[in-house]
């Protein structure tokens with residue numbers, strides 16, 4: 001029972017945009033409770049709640065001002081307890097986001113720390129003296145643009161922030177800080193959560209000497225082609241070796257609560273794979289690493305093959321958590337639209353693929369509806385990096401708009417008021433009610449695909465082996481002790497015929513789509529895919 005998370009399917013809820021219950025246009029915990037049946041009906045194992053802690057919401061809750069309180073926007077601790085109870089009753093685990101790398105600048109810890117250099121929390125954040133000319137201590141930039149150092153006149157020092165100015169980084173070199181955040185985790189474990197999604201898990205420590213970052217070996221082009229952040233290799237501002245020791249402390253705590261898990265968000269374009277290995281090997285640190293590998297524009301067989309193969313070779317004892325969409329990136333229906341002629345075909349193929357990979361999986365709310373990125377106007381934008389880099393980078397609000405639940409007009413049952421972000425007409429049309437009524441909808445397909453994954457345990461626990469085939473075919477085998485499935489995907493908008501060798505007489509399994517076998521020939525329609533119950537098949 002303790003390893004339920006291996007191969008689990010986790011459904012990410014973005015609370016602001018799931019369901020509003022009190023008519024303020026913002027989703028909340030009672031709203032999520034109202035819609036729990038929807039999540040349960042999908043057949044997922046677990047819910048991941050994006051941050052619900054008290055927060056000034058400068059970065060939509062990723063800036064916490066009280067780690068042991070629920071923001072009033074979302075409800076109360078009692079609502080939270082109810083939610084856990086009801087989710088558990090439906091057989092759903094619940095993990096919550098923990099944003100420990102930085103707090104809000106409104107957190108009492110920071111308000112004290114910034115006063116002077118002698119208070120009790122003086123060393124809880126990353127403070128540094130200016131250089132002789134008054135400039136910041138080094139060249140570190142912020143992920144969200146500009147420099148990562150903010151001047152504080154009362155201390156006559158700079159403080160460091162990987163993200164917004166309002167998100168000062170905690171100083172994990174200080175053991176009191178480590179104790180304090182472990183105490184926060186204990187608080188939620190005691191309340192019955194099944195674990196944590198650890199935000200920016202490789203950002204906890206900075207180089208003690210605050211050395212300058214070197215230039216990037218290979219400038220990254222996405223998603224911030226316009227952001228100077230991408231021009232550096234962040235060797236010193238994050239991803240420090242000390243983190244491993246801290247993650248061991250985290251694991252010791254989690255091990256006192258059997259059946260709990262952690263999935264750490266590992267974002268480092270230069271040493272991501274190495275970190276995932278370091279953080280998840282050995283069974284004494286993180287349980288899972290959430291990867292950024294499949295959140296980009298690439299939709300080629302080679303891309304998926306190498307990302308997966310690399311993980312299992314580079315981190316043989318680690319465990320990945322894959323996803324195609326989340327609240328930070330353009331939804332995959334939009335990113336990968338060029339590889340398909342029909343959105344429904346793309347949605348189906350992506351779901352079938354993600355759910356047949358080796359690893360755990362995060363689905364992001366709305367992807368089960370096939371939602372594309374919403375077209376947000378500049379006037380509607382709330383996301384700080386979007387506002388800063390518009391129009392080259394349009395920010396993250398297009399992936400964060402409310403769920404369309406009911407038929408009819410926007411906001412389709414999400415709220416009785418004007419929602420914090422609009423529901424656009426193309427989202428209205430993809431509402432849950434309409435798709436529930438249609439056996440051929442994307443939503444119905446997700447349910448089938450999740451049932452298929454459940455019915456074949458080899459998907460959650462088996463090995464993966466890639467077949468040597470040419471683009472645009474992605475072909476692999478999942479093999480377990482007494483189950484084997486060969487999986488074939490046409491990653492293009494044109495039909496494809498392949499010759500099968502072995503598995504004579506086998507027809508594609510039920511979940512297959514746009515696949516027709518005639519003797520040794522298999523025709524895959526645009527974005528078609530086929531599953532065969534055999535390990536003997538070659539292509």
Ligand code: TEU
Pocket residue numbers: 059062063099143163199200223267327328329
């Ligand atoms: O994201 C971490 C992260 O690396 C992001 O900066 C990501 O690269 C960016 O959003 C562009 O896609 C986490 C959270 O998921 C994000 O919502 C927060 O804004 C960020 O941490 C700071 O807490």
Ligand code: CA
Pocket residue numbers: 020021022023024025026027028073
């Ligand atoms: Ca509300």
